[in-house]
Amino acid sequence: MSSLSGIYSAVFVTVPNSDVAKNLAHGMVKNKIAACVNIIPQITSVYEWENKINEDNELLLMIKTRTETVDNLTQYVIDNHPYTNCEVISLPIQNGSEKYLNWIGGIVPSLKKNTK
Numbered sequence: 001m002s003s004l005s006g007i008y009s010a011v012f013v014t015v016p017n018s019d020v021a022k023n024l025a026h027g028m029v030k031n032k033i034a035a036c037v038n039i040i041p042q043i044t045s046v047y048e049w050e051n052k053i054n055e056d057n058e059l060l061l062m063i064k065t066r067t068e069t070v071d072n073l074t075q076y077v078i079d080n081h082p083y084t085n086c087e088v089i090s091l092p093i094q095n096g097s098e099k100y101l102n103w104i105g106g107i108v109p110s111l112k113k114n115t116k
Contacts (some may be wrong), residue, residue: 011063035107038062
């Protein structure tokens with residue numbers, strides 16, 4: 001396991017259309033709460049909502065960030081997403097390209113204050 005295990009996370013958010021996807025993605029990167037957002041088109045979501053089975057065409061955002069930033073990122077999505085109950089789930093990145101993971105850390109600043 002990498003010494004960077006768990007420091008970074010991948011966050012997943014579903015959105016109804018490309019405009020919402022791009023607005024959220026640009027906002028997260030601009031505000032330095034995400035290093036990169038992949039917009040994955042043409043997914044079909046099947047889910048229960050208000051006692052009814054629904055099937056919707058959506059897009060999926062795959063967001064790379066610091067684990068410590070996930071709460072801020074989640075709040076940003078909630079504040080800027082058109083859904084009443086939007087999906088925001090995260091998984092810690094346990095391993096990967098050290099150079100790429102360090103790049104994420106260089107883009108998204110740590111929330112921990114320097115104690116020196």
